[in-house]
Amino acid sequence: MGGQLTGLRLPSSLKSIFRLISPVLATGLIIFLILYFRPSEKSFYFHVKKGESLYSVAERLKKLGVIKDVKGFVVLSKVLGKEKKIKPGWYYLNTGMEPVKILNKLGRGERVRVKVTIPEGLTIEQTASILQERAKIDSSIFVSLCCDSSLIKKFGIEGNSIEGYLFPTTYYIPLGEEPAVVIRDMVKTFFKKITPYIPDIQSRGRTLREIVIIASMIEKEALLDREKPIIASVIYNRLKKGMRLQIDATVQYALGEHQERVLFSHLKVNSPYNTYRIKGLPPGPICSPGMKSLEAAIYPAKTDYFYYVAKGDGSHIFSKTFAQHMRAKRMVRRKGG
Structure with missing residues (x-):
């Protein structure tokens, strides 16, 4: 009868197309399901403390769900020669990172850097306050070091403080950087800017x-x-x-x-x-x-x-x-x- 499809035959070319498409669709479906049901990766800031042991770092990474095996992570660090090269500071990690990539990041000191603009006309205390707020620099240590006689002498600055020599500009500072390093960079910037003018200053x-x-x-x-x-x-x-x-x-x-x-x-x-x-x-x-x-x-x-x-x-x-x-x-x- 005209309404029956029992004896319908597909052309051989169409059969070939279906045979090709079916595996592709199946593969695509599998990939979709894996991605859909896989736990989402979470990004976060991770702080390696100054003097912290690698074992302590590994334990905290495990608690955060970044690594599964503390001892395995430590052994891997020794194999890669990273055991004693982990640098303190703030890092941007995520839960999907492989242990090798984490160790490379910590070993190279690829810390989070923040943009900090220091306006003209600020005192040491005001500068320290901005650095504390935006870059997690310890303001009390910063202020104390700016009055440290040995540091002042090292820079060749007259007087009893570094007031006036923290050059105001935009800096890209590692989050939680050592205050002494920030002071050094700001003073170096000052002398870099002023050095070309020294002959004119002296001539006057x-x-x-x-x-x-x-x-x-x-x-x-x-x-x-x-x-x-x-x-x-x-x-x-x-x-x-x-x-x-x-x-x-x-x-x-x-x-x-x-x-x-x-x-x-x-x-x-x-x-x-x-x-x-x-x-x-x-x-x-x-x-x-x-x-x-x-x-x-x-x-x-x-x-x-x-x-x-x-x-x-x-x-x-x-x-x-x-x-x-x-x-x-x-x-x-x-x-x-």
């Missing part, structure tokens, strides 16, 4: 220490780069005439904490950094200056200005005489600056 009869101190004050006083050489000229003009610098930023530094407004009572603080009380430069930098401020300290503008007052918009009014300066201050007050 200044020391590098003086330039860094002056640049740090410029950094805190000037918001606009175009005004930095002018503020530098005011500092040099006052120094040349034997006038006190009377820079508010040095009072802020002497107080040890930021004040929204420097009051008359603050000007009485007894500190060698208070330039309302001392003549000449303070004993050290008050922050880490950026390159624009360092350049302004080296190449100040040539002006007859001895005074300036902030307008409240980031810029300043510069004056040659005290009378002009007082008029400028009254004008700023009237405008609510």
Whole structure:
């Protein structure tokens, strides 16, 4: 009958196609099932502590489900010559990594690096706080080392701290790096940046220490780069005439904490950094200056200005005489600056 398919025969070419497709479909199905039911891999940060034994590392990896056999992992490390090459720090691992790859990663010190930007104008303490927050650097050790006399001497820095020499820029720092290593890299960056300017500093009869101190004050006083050489000229003009610098930023530094407004009572603080009380430069930098401020300290503008007052918009009014300066201050007050 016409509705029966019992005697239907497929062409030989079609049979060949089915024979080819069936194994492919079966293989694909098997792969799909394996991937679908396989436990998902988990990525995580893993911290190898300083001085931690390989056995301790292996035990923690087993607890996290990364390896199955602690002793086998330790034996493998000896075979590969990695037993004593494991470097401390933070690593990015996942539960699907093979033991060989883990050992290679730990042995080569392929630690997690984080991008940390240090802005211009920060003190040692402020810098340490950012490093602690973003790169897990121990801030208390960092601050302590910045005042370590042997480390300061090693860098060839004058004074009793590394204030002013932690160059502000963007760094890629291994998570949990040793504070001493971070300090070294920041100071090396400073000297790399400033070294080409040394001949000009010397030819102007200044020391590098003086330039860094002056640049740090410029950094805190000037918001606009175009005004930095002018503020530098005011500092040099006052120094040349034997006038006190009377820079508010040095009072802020002497107080040890930021004040929204420097009051008359603050000007009485007894500190060698208070330039309302001392003549000449303070004993050290008050922050880490950026390159624009360092350049302004080296190449100040040539002006007859001895005074300036902030307008409240980031810029300043510069004056040659005290009378002009007082008029400028009254004008700023009237405008609510």
